[in-house]
Amino acid sequence: MADTTGTTGTTAEPVNPADWTCPAPLRDHPVVVMGHGGGGALSAELVEHLFVPAYGNDTLAGLADSAALSLGGARLAFSTDSYVVRPLFFPGGSIGDLAVNGTVNDLAMSGARAAYLSCAFIIEEGTALPVVRRVAQAVGTAAAAAGVTVATGDTKVVDAGHGDGIFVNTAGIGLIPEGVDIRPQRAEPGDVVIVSGPVGQHGVAIMSVREGLEFGAEVCSDTAPLGGLVQAMLEATLDLHALRDPTRGGLGTALNEIAAASGTGVVLDERALPVPEAVSAACGFLGLDPLYVANEGRLVAFVPREHADAVLAAMRAHPQGAEAAVVGECVEDHPGMVVARTGFGGTRVVDLPLGEQLPRIC
Amino acid sequence: MKYVDEFNDPELARRLLEDIHATATRPWTMMEVCGGQTHSIIRHGIDQLLPEHIELIHGPGCPVCVTPLEMIDKALEIASRPGVVFCSFGDMLRVPGTDRDLFRIKSAGGDVRVVYSPLDALEIAQRHPDREVVFFGVGFETTAPANAMTVHEARRRGIRNYSMLVSHVRVPPAIEAIMRAPHCRVQAFLAAGHVCSVMGTEEYPGLADRFGVPIVVTGFEPLDILEGVRRTVHQLERGEHRVENAYPRAVREEGNPAARRMLEEVFEVTDRAWRGIGVIPASGWRLSEAFREYDAEHRFEVGAVRTRESGVCRSGEVLQGLIKPNECAAFGTTCTPRNPLGATMVSSEGACAAYHLYRRLGGPARGTEPAREATSVG
């Protein structure tokens, strides 16, 4: 006779649906969990409820990829980012490429061309010098490719076991051209949503070499500097409303952030979304949604309808935007929400993910 | 990918939908007991394309959500012990126990690792003979053979530092419990295709007869789901209650004999508590006597853990279609997708979360009107 497992002395009784209850995820974390760095709702709450009140100023409250500052008559974009990727080297790039391109791209999302970077290394005791050299050389090569100068730097070493090989922080500044005002709040109904190329490649490339998930994939990280592409777009029109590089959290998160900041509804046409077959396949067997997979060399643009043709043409003429595509539009309906139209004519809500996506079995 | 792309063809979907619309003359209520199907239905917006009077109830088909609280607490207890590497499928990490989850164990220094396959956990055990490696063996009949293989292999390869915390569940007893519940509204079932890929279809004719419900074995791509619904509607309209296989490319009547032999060797049937539901007789598997030494519950002597569950959430009734989500007092007030009280509000596939989102949209679009073309420029 089978006995009862997983219960404390319960006997089998008829199911009473009125007693059914279900689990809920824990939200009131008294400690930091990985999800706080995942770029989703937990990250947003940490920034909104802990950091912004602590720093308390109007410049920060914009919460754009980079801050737009006035200094001595010039308009500057200023941004910083830290890089903690594992492994340090992956198909298509390394932590050094990410550290340069990530900050250059954050500046570009304000319309600025990056001029100077700072670059700080936090190195774990015991890390092999050739590894440090390889990363440093990647920083140098990526900076040259992006047309930016690494003007200052710093090095710290932490005890063995207190780091993960190498962490890199970069900060950057650049000039915002006259007449340019690009920020998430400016997206408005009627805007056309354009992505600069296929999505999901970076995240899938990283997962393909991560312990416990390894798979062979014909996918390389898309890490690339986007300053040149944004300059080409600005040559088509200075009136770009909003730009975002959909890094961790992916395109779905970036669209949600812009929808929330601007109070417009965003409608995404799933059929128009460029997803490489290998990204689709990897997401298929891991149970992930390509909309939430990280990119490191893509941008999403909110462009006034009358300029959309010109901007798309300018993007496609640039190497970083050759596969640019219109994927949706801004609407008056469902303000602050992102809705996808599926290939079958149904709709689904593209919500902000709670934290990092996890492989699922069901 | 072959076998995927063809079954995602919008034109064929339209034809299936036309047939469903032409056939369904009365209200019908059917249930899928499969998180994967629920996911596909919501992901592709299929429920909005069906006739308004056809209701799909998303049943307790998510193995992660139904894993009993006591088992989660045991997992948390084991995972927090020094020297233990605790391996799990990714979706278990967010599921809360009485006062914490696996994420919190990890943030407190526990060695919690996400694996894609249970074989990866066995590999970790082989590579780290000085550590106790525990795998959280959850899942329905589809996942059970994979998990069974690891203990079988651990014995064959002499890997002694591997064990499994087993909380497997079986679909047919759940269907029976749902049909026996008071005020049951379910008139037909879409049976989970991949469960049947392993187990075959032999268990279902008896259930279809006893409760007078059509049971249609259904796949996961949009066309598969539509075909499952279409066949179910045809049966209901004719007053029939047969078992049909609408997923023949992946389901044979006998299932997978090799996998079923392994299940019989490694597991034995046991009563199992389903979280939010209660104990369902003979609805689970545990390691058989011969493999008891690989049972983490025995190896770690976790004993009786004290559990505490909130009673506000009425998701059980929602799961059975007994109430609409907005008939729960907590719905939209203390319970929202950003602050969920129950599993049905946790994931975007959950009945309550879906309802909440679509209600904010002003109700789901109906009919098979093609999507408005996105603005095309260039």
Next chain:
Amino acid sequence: MCLAVPGRVTGIEERDGTRMARVDFGGVAKDVCLAYLPETQVGEYVIVHVGFALQRLDEESARASLELFEQLGLLDEEFGDAWERAAAEAGEDRPGTAEAEEVTR
């Protein structure tokens, strides 16, 4: 439940006494345990769940399913606009739809 996806077997080998396959999912390759489908041949398609091949995909059945779906459309086209017809015929049972693959009790 149960996220399982089709893939094509591109290679087979014995590893630690277990039959393993290299399976391509469309640009992504993964090692998959063949213990439950020992007869599998290179070139065949299998359904894979958490690293295990659970069932071979039957090409003939897949084709039959798709042909059935096509037929639904052909019937509709013969009779003109299906939506108008659906509205007109509401309440009538429709003959002629195939009931293939019925499971015998």
